[in-house]
Amino acid sequence: MDLTLDRPGSYLFVRRVDARSITVVDRELTASFLLSPERAVENWPVAASTELNDGHVAAILELKPEVVLLGTGERQVFPPAAFMAGLLRRGVGIEVMDNAAAARTYDLLAGESRRVVVAFILPAEGQK
Known part of the structure; x- marks a missing residue:
């Protein structure tokens, strides 16, 4: 049996997730960021889901996006209701999960050409 590596080339994908960083294609990111299939917005100024607001x-x-995935670090932590309502009022769905689950779900939806955005929260330097 032959094995071949089938790398998606038509969209930005998550290759690896750990507690302090996420690798998108071949670039390791260590600060919170937003990711869509076409674009990454680095240095999103959020260090914890409790900081999120409208x-x-x-x-x-x-x-x-048509759906937003919120990766809240190593554990699932729900943001304030005002943040979630801000998306829902505009007709955008939101799912909250840990970063590893958000990465898997994002890769799956992006691979299906869905309009998905994932917001990854990574701890600031010196935070756990």
Whole structure:
């Protein structure tokens, strides 16, 4: 049996996730960021899901998602209701999960050509 590596070339995909970084294609990111199949927005100014508010919704909506995945670190931590309502009021679905689950779900949906955006929260330097 022959094995071949089938790397997606038509969209940005997550290759690896650990507690302090996420690798998108071949680039390791160590600060919170937004990711769509076409674009990465680095240095998203969020260090914890509890910091999220309606003001953070605009940056996500610029990427024109139909669904947003929120990766909240090593554990699933729900953001304030105002943040989630800010997306839902605009007709955008949101799912909250840990970063590893968000990466797997994002890769699956992006591979299906869905309009998905994942918002990854990574701890700031010196935080756990």
